[in-house]
Amino acid sequence: MGVTHPSAPAAQTEPSVRSSAETTVEPGLDPAWISDTVRRTLSEDLGGDPGRDVTSQATIAVSSGAVAHLVARQEGVVAGLVLVQEVVDQVSARFGLGPVRVDLDVVDGTRVEPGRRLAVLTGPVQVLLMAERSLLNLASRASGVATATRAWADRLEGTQATVLDTRKTTPGLRALEKYAVRAGGGTNKRMGLYDVAMVKDNHVVAAGSVTAAVHAVREAFPEVLVQVEADTCAQALEAVAAGATFLLLDNMSTPTLTETVAAVRAGEGQTGPVELEATGNLTLDRAAEVAATGVDYMSVGALTHSAPILDLALDLVSR
CATH class of the missing domain: 3.90.1170.20 (Quinolinate phosphoribosyl transferase, N-terminal domain)
Known part of the structure; x- marks a missing residue:
């Protein structure tokens, strides 16, 4: 799985008077x-x-x-x-x-x-x-x-898709809000800029191309997962050709998502598994149809920035 959990220890605070119930959310807060x-x-x-x-x-x-x-x-x-x-x-x-x-x-x-x-x-x-x-x-x-x-999480139950959070959190409360996402049945994608590389359009412009950006990250931080944002099917295939194994499919219509997922999956015999995440313009009403395209994840900024x-x-x- 390409998504990451925070590295904080699972242990909770040790209260002066022990509570009668303990959290079941893992990992717990530092x-x-x-x-x-x-x-x-x-x-x-x-x-x-x-x-x-x-x-x-x-x-x-x-x-x-x-x-x-x-x-x-x-x-x-x-x-x-x-x-x-x-x-x-x-x-x-x-x-x-x-x-x-x-x-x-x-x-x-x-x-x-x-x-x-x-x-x-x-x-x-x-x-x-x-x-x-x-x-x-x-x-x-x-x-x-x-x-x-x-x-x-309830809307996606029975599908292969999982809901993810984003970095659109309240300053100073990211750890709590991402913990709350886990408590609600979601999954954390990345905690910050330090644990997962996400190559977006501005990085591509700065590096010169998707391929150049992916190679630069892998050379500088070989241990870090690299995700590439794609707005079109062509961009997604270019990213996979550059070696990306985790794609962020941004603001795609359902037909474009369907086409892109099918194209990427068709090449996995040569590239190996590629994780696919849909983001942008996602609503509960669209959840089932987006899940039906075959994406692995849906990242929803509203979980934290608008709840x-x-x-x-x-x-x-x-x-």
Whole structure:
């Protein structure tokens, strides 16, 4: 398979109070990335480190404890719950307050209905309220991406095509959003400019030709997978002749995709297997007909750049 998964370790953060449910999404998020992202997210909301919450700190006693429920207000697929414990742990540490116990009722990748309880949080009220918006922003964003991805994965079920994400992600949240794609049943293509080479039209212009661009990448980075973008059947065949084994078929109509896939497959006896990815102008309504052309993948930037959040809430239920 030409697509790549992130190289981050599969292990999750080790919470101060262990959650009752563990993620089944692999590979998991890098604990160092989780810690840094949560730190920056909290500092943004609290105005620094440690920062302050002028409302909660003025109105709630340090000794006051409570139970809160994290709930889904919409139907969808949840993701990002693996960050909840880290958020409350960091708030507790910043202000020297007691720990919050997080008991997860579901794992990332679970389909949920409106009103479904996702987790029970027990601990100081100040911590719960100072952590509330940060944990909701992260989990709601990730859950929105997972929900959008699941719609594509469901539509492609029973076909040979897999939905891929792109690099069109929120700055600073790429690891989370690509994790959420996996939670929703999709696959990551590449994490960045460093792990897969993608020869696009501007590279071809700069190098002089498709062949020159492919050879230049292979000479400089022989260990890296090279993908070539093609807008026409002729360009696709030129790329294969140059040695490309992974093609990005960009903004092709269904008839052109059908013609291109057939032409490339016809030559695989000599070239070896070539992986084919359709991208551009893809919608759920077109998913089945594009899959029927025989492509291996469909990359959909909207999974990350346009997915609406999944509405989640943190509600105090007792004090």
